[in-house]
Amino acid sequence: MKLENNKNIFCSVSAGYSSVMMAIMLPVWFPDHKIIYAMANTSKERNESLHFMNECNKHYNLNMTWIEAEFHEKKIGVTPKIVEYKNLKRKGEIFETGIRKFGIPNKENKWCNRDMKLEVLRKYADSIFGKDNYSVAVGLRIDEIDRVRKDYKTNNVFYPLMDYKIDSKERNRFWKNQPIQISIPAYKGNCDMCFAKSNRKLMTILKEEPNMGDWWDKMIKTYGEVPIKGKPSYNELMEQNNGLQTFYRGYRTIEDLVRMAKQPFTRATDEYIYESDLFDLEENCASGCQVF
Known part of the structure; x- marks a missing residue:
């Protein structure tokens, strides 16, 4: 207020x-x-x-x-x-x-x-x-x-x-x-491959701009298997996923999203709101990280 x-x-x-x-x-x-x-x-x-x-x-x-x-x-x-x-x-x-x-x-x-x-x-x-x-x-x-x-x-x-x-x-x-x-x-908009974006949005971006996932893929391959000192819950989750941390839901990697995008799917647009839990679940910050 x-x-x-x-x-x-x-x-x-x-x-x-x-x-x-x-x-x-x-x-x-x-x-x-x-x-x-x-x-x-x-x-x-x-x-x-x-x-x-x-x-x-x-x-x-x-x-x-x-x-x-x-x-x-x-x-x-x-x-x-x-x-x-x-x-x-x-x-x-x-x-x-x-x-x-x-x-x-x-x-x-x-x-x-x-x-x-x-x-x-x-x-x-x-x-x-x-x-x-x-x-x-x-x-x-x-x-x-x-x-x-x-x-x-x-x-x-x-x-x-x-x-x-x-x-x-x-x-x-x-x-x-x-x-x-x-x-x-x-x-x-905003953070280009933000993990809070829905799978449909991420897949659409990768379909239209394949190189957009390169940096995120590099981060997973460089840091995804590196434990963080003083963060036991983070490290435990890493172990639960066979020693790998990723940005995306279900511990998906960029490679996983690229494979998903090769299958037929309805691409994201600004005109329609989809209601598929598999493709359209996203966090509040997906349309611009909320502050305060």
Whole structure:
């Protein structure tokens, strides 16, 4: 819930249409507030997503800050590093550093969103406003109410798009008249082969862009059999899967997903929602990692 009598807003942007619409509209909805915009780059964002966000940042005068996570030795938490768009890491460098420290991320080991997004953005916001001295604007729409935090009434998170009754149709009408458009379908957006994406989305991406799985395959082959000191549950799960950790559901590898994609299946689109547990199960962060 938005803090009462507090005019500081921190807006984390994810390079999706809903998130950026919220960013553009915040000064209209809250004209007397101080608004800070930031986006966390994991080094595995799609280049198209980064380009779209940079163009929006310039066109709508968001004055957005680009943040990247810096990992340190144990007992020292991740810290935010301010970077420029032209210097963003784009080859998985940040992600790989985290994998060396925390292991392969998956649904049982979700450190990636926590450390590469949530923690660094929170620490950056604290450095600007002071701890607990700002409200966090999150870009969930009214038709995504099932994704709202259960404790939002007792913290400083609020949902402007919901407050203004913005659903996907209203969002699409908004973007129809804007001069900047995302150049990729939504199912390809953000982290390119995120394990939270549904199998259908992952298979569709591999079918259309076979090389997109190369980095993820390399990470599994390089680190998938490496135990992590101090993480017994991670190592136990590795042993249960014949000594291998992977990103994907059912301990699937990129090779498994490629084989699945060779079989007939209905490809993912932005127009349809499928209901197959085998192909369409995904985590909330699949359409842009949620923060706060």
